[in-house]
Amino acid sequence: MDITIRAARPREFEAVGELTAGAYLGDGLLDFGADDPYLAVLRDARRRAEHADLLVAVRPRGAGGGDGGDSAVLGTVTLAVHGGAYADIARPGEGEFRTLAVRPEARGRGVGEALVRACVERTRALGLERLVLSSQHRMYAAHRLYGRLGFVRTPDRDWCPIADVPLLTFALAMR
Numbered sequence: 001m002d003i004t005i006r007a008a009r010p011r012e013f014e015a016v017g018e019l020t021a022g023a024y025l026g027d028g029l030l031d032f033g034a035d036d037p038y039l040a041v042l043r044d045a046r047r048r049a050e051h052a053d054l055l056v057a058v059r060p061r062g063a064g065g066g067d068g069g070d071s072a073v074l075g076t077v078t079l080a081v082h083g084g085a086y087a088d089i090a091r092p093g094e095g096e097f098r099t100l101a102v103r104p105e106a107r108g109r110g111v112g113e114a115l116v117r118a119c120v121e122r123t124r125a126l127g128l129e130r131l132v133l134s135s136q137h138r139m140y141a142a143h144r145l146y147g148r149l150g151f152v153r154t155p156d157r158d159w160c161p162i163a164d165v166p167l168l169t170f171a172l173a174m175r
Contacts (some may be wrong), residue, residue, distance in 0.1 A: 003058065007054065008056045013054075045076070052085065081126065094128055112145055130174060132154070133171075136168070
């Protein structure tokens with residue numbers, strides 16, 4: 001699948017937020033379902049774009065994606081750096097990505113991998129030492145992707161954002 005990774009545009013923020021919330025809700029990743037308070041965070045793409053790099057995967061023009069607007073957004077991810085509003089576990093010299101989401105119909109076509117690779121490239125370009133992330137234990141496909149890309153588990157950094165919601169952590173050293 002031909003895709004382009006770029007910064008989300010303001011006109012896409014609402015669609016990106018709904019894509020992210022829909023992916024987490026649809027995959028059963030929210031412990032409190034439709035009442036989960038994290039849904040508001042997932043939907044707030046505008047705030048993510050204001051405080052971190054909000055990236056989208058889109059179909060390029062001429063590939064059935066129109067002008068790269070709302071209907072062409074296939075996936076999204078947020079990249080933050082240590083000290084930023086969206087960096088939960090990043091330490092000095094580290095980047096952190098979160099809220100990786102891909103439309104169900106675009107899964108298995110390299111969209112998620114392209115988004116993660118873009119985070120790796122940006123982390124290197126920033127001169128950071130490591131890229132880290134947190135993931136729910138049920139995100140098996142994502143864990144396989146991270147392993148293929150060289151991320152390793154960092155159990156000493158696992159954490160719980162709220163009681164009874166454990167998150168696994170992974171890291172990739174920039175060489």
